[in-house]
Structure formats: structure tokens, C-alpha cells
Amino acid sequence: MSNFDPNAILRGAQLTFVGAHRALQNPGLFTTDHYRQAALAVCAGLAIRIILNIPIYFVKAFIWIISIFVNLDHETWDDTLIGGLDFISRSVLQIPFFLMMVMSSITPTLDNLFMDSLKWVDTTYVQKHKSDDPATLRAMYYPTLKMYSTHGEREKKEQRSLLDGVVLFLTKYGRRAAISLAVYLLTFLPGIGRFVLPAASFYTFNKAVGPVPAGIIFASGLIVPKHYMVQFLQTYFSSRSLMSRLLEPYFHRIRFTKQQKRVWFVDRSGVLFGFSAAFAVMVKVPLLGVLIYGIAEASTAYLITKITEPPPPPGAGGIAEKEFIESEVRWKNKHLFLNLPLDRLDEFNARMVGAGKVTKSEVPEVPRQKFT
Template identity: 85%
Template sequence: MSNFDPNAILRGAQLTVVGAHRALQNPELFTTAHYHQAAVAVCAGLAIRIILNIPIYMVKILVWIISLFVNLDHETWDDKLISGLDFISKSVLQVPFFLMMVMGSVTPTLDNLFMESLKWVDTTYVQKHKSDDPATLRGMYYPALKMYPTHGDKEKKEKRSLIDGVILFLAKYGRRAAISLAIYALTFLPGIGRFVLPTASFYTFNKAVGPVPAGIVFAVGLIVPKQYMVHFLQTYFSSRSLMSRLLEPYFHRIRFTKQQKKIWFIDRSGVLFGFSAAFTVMVKVPLLGVLIYGIAEASTAYLITKVTEPPPPPGPSSQEYIESEVRWKNKHLFLNLPLDRLDELNARMTGAEKVGRVEGTEIPRRKFT
């Protein structure tokens, strides 16, 4: 429960605000190149949205044609049909969110944005502490991370073609969409339908964050209307997918194994959910969603400096760094910081300092940001 408790989620939400504010202060975020890429992404998103909504448009046209011959003023089935299709499109299949994920899969813009923002976070930190003792400051993230290759081993350095990347992403999305539709369809079965969503949510939450949160979600799912449960579950799953995408620039360079990466996410699950939940909702806003996605990626650079330690340059020490980062060593320290001292983790701390702070000793009054 400690990985996904309310305090961890709150700290993640705080990082959303602070990270976005820090990212928006970066003048490089508003360059002509980024504006051009954003404009292209918005146009492409509109085109894809129209294409994916063609079946809904066809049903609406069919209903309109029927209304020319049949008086539907006193009928409700047509309104229920159209609203049901809209609900499936936006809440079950998550089409608006899918559009943003496609854009993130086919362009390197977000990787560049992450690295540029990470450079800005380091630069801002150095500027604010130029008069401090360097021995008390944390290490830098950007100089080391930029030295890592982004495609792993030599045989993986050959980039997939754009079409192959899109096909792979569509296959993953198609599988998830099919499972979502199947679960949603099972909720209409008489007798057992009301237990489908709570059971599915318990199974998933138990694997991701443990039995206590899963049990709470199961109990709530038996009470609240189905539509609210669908919105909540899809927001949770979408936030996980979004967070995974936002962290790809980091994981493309720091190569965790599949099991190490799974533990990495579980150990930070509450903070990551709190960070990504607000962005998940805003990303679905038409037209502005792709711009919010860019801000979310830029903000992730700030998040990384809170949930990891600065990496070493590539070499023998990098594997030792990966093994040490699987578990979040500063978790209790970070979660126990007062709300107005959120940035005080940005210190180069000795082992004794870390132990003392976690055990409840007073945090030295330094200038941290």
C-alpha cells in the first residue's frame, strides 16, 4: 500500500505542477521548430481522428436518413445509440488518447524535448546555486544521459521503418482495445455483469499495486454506476500507458531488464500515477492535447531528478547504477518532506545523511530548488 498511498499520489500531483512550471520557463520550448512540429502534429491528429470516427459518422448519417422517413421525435433509441457509440469511442477505446500515443510513436520530437528540458533543469539548478559549495550539490543528469545510445545493442541500432513502428503500435493498441470491448460487453450479462468490472479491476490492481488498493477498488466498483467505473479504470490504465511513453527517453538510454523495469515502476507507482493522471485527462482535449503531451514530456525531465539519482557516464559503472536504481532508495525521504520543501531532495547526500533523514532527523536548512 505504501507504493500507492494517498500521500505518494499527492506528491506526484505536486511534481506535475512544479515540473510543468519549470518546463514552461525554458525559452527553448517555444522555438520555431517546436511550433512547426506541434502544428504538424495537430493537423495529423485531426486527420487520424476523422478517419477513426468514420464508423460513428456513418451510423449518424444512417439515423438521419431513417429520420427522413420515420418520425423519431418521440423515440429515444437513436439518442441512446449515438451516445453509446460516443462513450465507447472516448471512454472504452480511448480514441483521443490513442491519437496522442501515435504521435509519440512516429516522431523523435518528444525524445529531443525530454533531453532539452533535462538540460534546462540542470542549468536552472546550477544557476540558483552558483554561490553554494559544489560539494553539497547533486550531480548533473543531462551530460551523462546524452552520452548513452538510444537503441541499445548493436543489432538493435537499426531503426525500424516508420510503417513497421506504426504497425507494431497498432497491434498493441488493437489487442488492448479488443480486451476493453470484451470486458465492457460482459458487463451487460444478466446476473454476473455487475461483477465483471470490479473483478477485472481487482485482478489488474492486485498485480500492479497490491491487494489493499485492489480490494478498495473492487468494493467501490460494486457501488458506483458502471460508467463512472469505466472512466476511472480507463484513466488509470491510460495514465500508466502515458507514463510509460513519457519515460521512454530515459529507458532508451538506461537499459533495465523487463523484470527490473517492472519493479522500478511498482516501487514508484503512486508518485507516477499522481504525476500522469492530470496530464492524461488534459491530453484528451481536442487540438490542445498534443501541446499538453509536449509539456508532459518536458515535465518528465523534472520528475526523473526526483525519483532517480544522477547516472554515471556509460561504462562498467552503468550496470551497477541500474541495479541500484531498481528500488527507489530515497522514497521515504521524499514522501516525508513537508509540502513547501519538495525540492530539497536535490542534494548530494552521504549515506549517513540519508539514513538520518529517513529516520526522522531534521533536514539541514540548505538552499535547494
């Protein structure tokens, strides 16, 4: 429960706004290259959205033809059918979010956007602490991460054809969409239908964040209207997928094993959900969603400086990287960070807790504060 408590979620939400504000102050975010890529992504997203909504357009056209011969002014089934299709498109199949995932795959500037934003975060940090003793400042993230190669990831992608990549992506999305649609349809079964969503949510949350949050969600699912429950669950799943995508530039350089990455995410699950939930909702906004995705990627650079420690320079034989990765699996300074007042977020990084420069006992005492 400590990984997914309200305090951690709220701190993650706070980082959403602080990170976005910091990212939008970066003049490099508004370069011609980023604008061009964003314009292409918006056009591609609009085209894909129209193609995927063709079945809905056919149903609406069919109903319109029926209305010529039959008076539907006093009928409600047509509005119910169209509303249900729109709900399935938006909240069950998550088509708007699917478009964002496609855009992240075909837009080559997201990695550069992350690194440029990380450079801006380092620059801003130095400016904020220019009057402090340099010996007390944290190490920089950008210069070191820039030294790490992403060649291995690019090599894997080059060996896999574009068609193979598209097929793999569509297969994974299709499987998730089919499961979501199946669960949603099972909710209409008489008798057991009302227990399907709560049971599915308990199973998912129990694996991800433990039995206590899962039990709370299960109990809520028994009394909350179904469409609200569907929207909540899909927002949770969307935020997890989005967060995984946003962190790809970091994990392409700092290469955790699959098991290490799973523990890394679980240990930070509350903060990551709080950070990504707002973005997961905003990226569904037609046309503007792609632009929001870019801001989310830029904001993730700020998030990284709060939930990780600066990596060491790549060492000979990868020994330094392996030791660093093993030390980063667990979030050692979580409780210090979660109890830090919002106006002292930058002070948290002013000293390197647990990284050899300053010990935990040397950190100034911070009054405990719950963000409720």
C-alpha cells in the same frame, strides 16, 4: 500498499504542476522546430481522428435519414445509441489517447524535448543554489545522460521497417481495445454483469499495486455507476501507458532489464500514477492534446530528478552502468521524499543521499507531513 498510498499519489500530482511550471519557464520549449512539429502533429491527429470516427459518422447520417421519414422528437433510442458510441470511442476504446500514442511514435522531437528540458532543470537548480557550497549540490543529470548512447534503440528501429512498426503498434493497441470492449460488453449480462468490472479491476490492481488497493477498487466498483468505473479504469490504464512512453528517453539511455524495469515501476507506482493521471486526462482534449503531450514530456525531465539519482558517466565495459542500475531498481529515498514539504522539493536534491556524498543520517531532519 505503501507504493500506492494516497500520500504518494498526491505527491505525484504535485510534481505534475511543479514540473509543468518549470518546463513552461524554459524559453527553449518554444522554438520554431517544436512549433512546426506540434503543428504537423495536430493536423495528423485531426485527420486520424476523422478517419477513426467514420463509423460513428455513418450511424449519425443513417439516423438523420430515418428522421426525414420518422418523427424522432419523442424517441430516445437515437440519442442513447449515439451517446453510447461516443462513450465507447472516448472511454472504452480510448481513441483520443490512441492518437497521442501515434503522435509520440512519429514525432522525432520528443527525445530532444526531454533532454532540453533536463538541461533546463539542471540550469535552474544551479541558479537556485548559487549561494550554497558547491560541494553540497547534487550532480548534474543532463551532461552525464547526454554521454549515454541511444544507438542500440535506433538500430533496432532501423532494422524494423516502418510497416512492421505500424503493424506491431496496431496489433498491441487492437488487443487492448478488444479486451476493453469485451469487458465492457460483458457488463450488460444479466446477473453477473455488475461483477465484471470490479473483478477485472481487482485482477489488474492486485498484480500492479497489491491486494489492499485492489480490494478497495473492487468494493467501490459494486456501488459506483458503471460509466464512472469505466472512466476511472481507463484513466488508470492510460496513465500507465502514457508514463511508460514519457520515460522512454530515460530508459533508452539507462537500460534496465525487463524484470528490473517492472520492479522500478512498481516501487514508484503511486507517484507515477499521480504524475501521469492529470496528463492522461488532458491529452484527450481534441487538437490541444498533442501540445499537452509535449508539456508532459518536458515535465518528466523534472520528475526524473526527484525519483532517481544522477547516473555516473558511462564506464569501461559497462560496469559502472550495471552497478548504478542495480542500485536504482529500488527507490531508496522514497520515504524521505514523500514526507518532504512541497516548498522544499529542491532542497531534497541539494545533497546526494545514498550516492556516496552524504549519508542518510546527515540529511537535515524534516518534519513529517501527510499530504491529505
